[in-house]
Amino acid sequence: MKFLDEYRESSAAAQVARFIRRIVRRPWTLMEVCGGQTHTIVKSGLMDLLPPEITLVHGPGCPVCVTPVELIDKAIAIAARPETIFCSFGDMLRVPGSSKSLLEVKASGADVRIVYSPLDALKLARANPAREVVFFAVGFETTAPANAMAVWQAEREGIRNFSVLVAHVLVPPAMEAILGSPHCRIHGFLAAGHVCTVMGWEEYTPISRRWHVPIVVTGFEPLDLLEGVQMAVTQLEEGRAEVENQYRRAVRREGNRPAQERIAEVFEVAPRKWRGIGEIPSSGLRLRERYRAFDAEGKFHVDAGAVEEPSECIAGLVLQGLKKPFECPAFGTRCTPETPLGAPMVSSEGACAAYYLYGGRRHEGNESELPSAAPGR
Amino acid sequence: MCLAVPGKVVSVIEEEGLNFRRGKVDFGGVLKEVCLAYTPEAAVGDYVLVHVGFSLSVVDEAEAQKIFETLREMEQLEELESP
Ligand code: SF4
Numbered sequence: 001m002k003f004l005d006e007y008r009e010s011s012a013a014a015q016v017a018r019f020i021r022r023i024v025r026r027p028w029t030l031m032e033v034c035g036g037q038t039h040t041i042v043k044s045g046l047m048d049l050l051p052p053e054i055t056l057v058h059g060p061g062c063p064v065c066v067t068p069v070e071l072i073d074k075a076i077a078i079a080a081r082p083e084t085i086f087c088s089f090g091d092m093l094r095v096p097g098s099s100k101s102l103l104e105v106k107a108s109g110a111d112v113r114i115v116y117s118p119l120d121a122l123k124l125a126r127a128n129p130a131r132e133v134v135f136f137a138v139g140f141e142t143t144a145p146a147n148a149m150a151v152w153q154a155e156r157e158g159i160r161n162f163s164v165l166v167a168h169v170l171v172p173p174a175m176e177a178i179l180g181s182p183h184c185r186i187h188g189f190l191a192a193g194h195v196c197t198v199m200g201w202e203e204y205t206p207i208s209r210r211w212h213v214p215i216v217v218t219g220f221e222p223l224d225l226l227e228g229v230q231m232a233v234t235q236l237e238e239g240r241a242e243v244e245n246q247y248r249r250a251v252r253r254e255g256n257r258p259a260q261e262r263i264a265e266v267f268e269v270a271p272r273k274w275r276g277i278g279e280i281p282s283s284g285l286r287l288r289e290r291y292r293a294f295d296a297e298g299k300f301h302v303d304a305g306a307v308e309e310p311s312e313c314i315a316g317l318v319l320q321g322l323k324k325p326f327e328c329p330a331f332g333t334r335c336t337p338e339t340p341l342g343a344p345m346v347s348s349e350g351a352c353a354a355y356y357l358y359g360g361r362r363h364e365g366n367e368s369e370l371p372s373a374a375p376g377r
Numbered sequence: 378m379c380l381a382v383p384g385k386v387v388s389v390i391e392e393e394g395l396n397f398r399r400g401k402v403d404f405g406g407v408l409k410e411v412c413l414a415y416t417p418e419a420a421v422g423d424y425v426l427v428h429v430g431f432s433l434s435v436v437d438e439a440e441a442q443k444i445f446e447t448l449r450e451m452e453q454l455e456e457l458e459s460p
Contacts, residue, residue, distance in 0.1 A: 117430030142433070
């Protein structure tokens, strides 16, 4: 497919990797923010192509992985009500709550449906006026314009049986939280290209300045990621720390203004709890006062209370790039994609699932100590 | 989750009283209806980046070519430097 295949060409990737090898002088650790990028890196074995000086650590950019257990429990409580049609993107269904997952309540009779777009959930609400249609509005800035549009549209049409369970998170505050950690060992970021498609990249300039880190807005194909690494390493070797845009074909400096306007009309910035990381101030979105009638939490008064996360799961450390998935004692044994203990093993964009599926752990050289769990490799 | 896929706009639907602009987008042979409200400039023949049924950006073809220019420059450098 055009604008995809040409960025997957392995000879081009090898060429950029050779170039990086020539310019790199010192060891550098870079974090790719987005889980989709983690997926490409591990799947295409990009870490094998890079020189040993460069370490890639995987960031918190998997909305499925950072949605707190309480919210999954709330989703389950709402979905279990007989009047509800609960709609969600597919990868939320297997995420474990404190006692079960949405898939399990579906199996025991709840009306839980996978939709491709929030507009499909809105369609269901129009078609089923006697039911309550609830959409699990998860995602980063990339997904916020779609979810904002669904709510905006519902309000305009006066659709009263539609609501959203909001779990929206924002990327820049999470990057700052990671940089502010005393254990942080990151020299530069590959910022999430599709988030920037919506938001542009001006909001990264103060972060880059304050922490003196290069931030390169990067795309999702192997060639994009390697060029992103090359741009970040060039900055580091030259002692620069700026925001640069590798993903120029899709990202403009100012982002997508109509999308930003619709987000700002429907949502406002609020503190959010991140699974495994904790509460980060101003790191999420909630519905504005005017749209509160569409807030599923208010509509159904579900209270899940505070819940303990499974003690064995070190997802919080994995999501902050402090540990690699194979350093988790449960990885590949008690925790697999079929029986996940934590969300990063559920979503294909979670670092644990990516390592399990594509054997990313082999890049680390201590294979003998690890369980031989990866199928098909 | 933030997956967005480029596809080619094959038709634009502008109906009376419709709430937003929609289009048919071709993803390597699979046609899907996409909301074009956030890319009002998208025209038939353009490639748009689509996420959960919404077009978020029109792919800039000139910018897309630049990575291949960079590759050519890298190649020339390699040739110059290799004995
Ligand atoms: S391997 Fe499983 S238990 Fe360990 S951090 Fe990943 S999701 Fe949590």
